[in-house]
Amino acid sequence: MTEPSSYAFRNDDTSILTLDSIGWxxxxxxxxxxxxNERPDTGHVIFQYTLSGQGWIEVDQKVIPIPKGSGFLVQIPSKHRYYYRDQSQPWEVLWLNLRGEEANRIWKMIIEQEGHVIQREATSPVITGLQELLRKISEEKITDKYVLSTEIYSWMLTLVRTSREVTKDISAVTSSIILKAKKYLKENYAVPLTLDMLSEYCGINKHHLCRLFQKSDQISPLAYLRERRVEAAVSLLRTTDLSIQEIGRQCGFDSPSYFGKVFREHMEMTPKDYRMKKLEFPYDAIYYE
Structure with a gap:
């Protein structure tokens, strides 16, 4: 299969796990x-994985990027929104939509273990299995609901197995390291920080620190730092008369243009617009954590 494609299946059999739709x-x-909460079709679950580019999801009062190598799980209906912003690179995704009590049970379990956003390599059996199922539907014309149900259940067991492998390493020691790193970032967001400085403070390799952050919070240490800086900037924009350039400097941004770029990514408007739009956005503080 060399071209993007999608397939939908319709039946009223609620006694088995069913595939509602799948696509690239x-x-x-x-x-x-x-x-x-606004979709007309309800009672199903969705998994969507990024092959290239990046999308975003708003869930659990957070805005989380979905870059290459990550995917999200949501239940319909529930409070979330996923979307694409104008960017130089399109968002290339694999997705599937399932119905059935077992799908909802497993989705709930994975979300409790890993959160709504999960990390998997493109070579993971979760992703290669999804690609193989799409190939079978496209090339072998598999449409029988019982065969599809068997294929999907096997795929979900793979999802469960890999989830347990991912989460079993989140130990008390790991939690202690993450808390130590977060405290340091919160207290020092105003000064220039690097991964090397943070990893030295925590006493572990920087690559290992990044992996621990991803497993624990589905975010990198530097992305976590940017969120703390934007939070501080939002407060200063509303509670002081400091210039925007000075606010950026006090919040740890090394240039006004970079401050503006990061602020727009998080708030979808410029620092000046946020300062001016007090009626539409009446918040003196916004938290991403």
Missing amino acids: QIIRSSKYSFSG
Whole structure:
């Protein structure tokens, strides 16, 4: 299979696990946006994985990027929104949509273990298995609901197994390291920080520290730092008369243009616009954690 494609299946059999839809898609329009509480179709679950580019999901009062190598799990209906922003690179995704009590049970379990956003390599059996299922549907014309149910259940067991492998390493020692790193970042966001400085403070290799952050919070240490800096900037924009350039400097941004870029990524507007739009955005503080 060499071209993006998608397939939908319709039946009323609620006694078995059923595949509602599956596809490989390349998203280029910022009109691509789905809210979990506004969809007309309900009672199913979705897994969507990024092959290239990046999308975003708003869930659990957080805005989380979905870059290459990550995916999200959501239940319909639920409070979330996933979407694409205008970018130089399109968002290329694999996705599937399932129905059945077992799908909802497993989704809930994975979300409790890893969160809504999970990390998997493209070579993971979760992703290669999904690609193989799409190939079978496309090339072998598999449409029988019982065969598809068997294939999907096997795939979900792979998802469960890999989830347990990912989460079993989150120990008390790991939690202590993450808390120590977060405290340091919160207290020192205003000064220039590097991964080397943070890893030296925590006493572990920087690559290992990044892996621990991803497993624990589905975010990198530097992304966590940027969130703390944006939080501080939002507060200063509303509670002081400091210039925007000075606010950026006090919040640890090395240049006004970089401050503006990061602020727009998180708030979808410039620092000046946020300062001016007090009626539409009446918040003196916003937290991403």
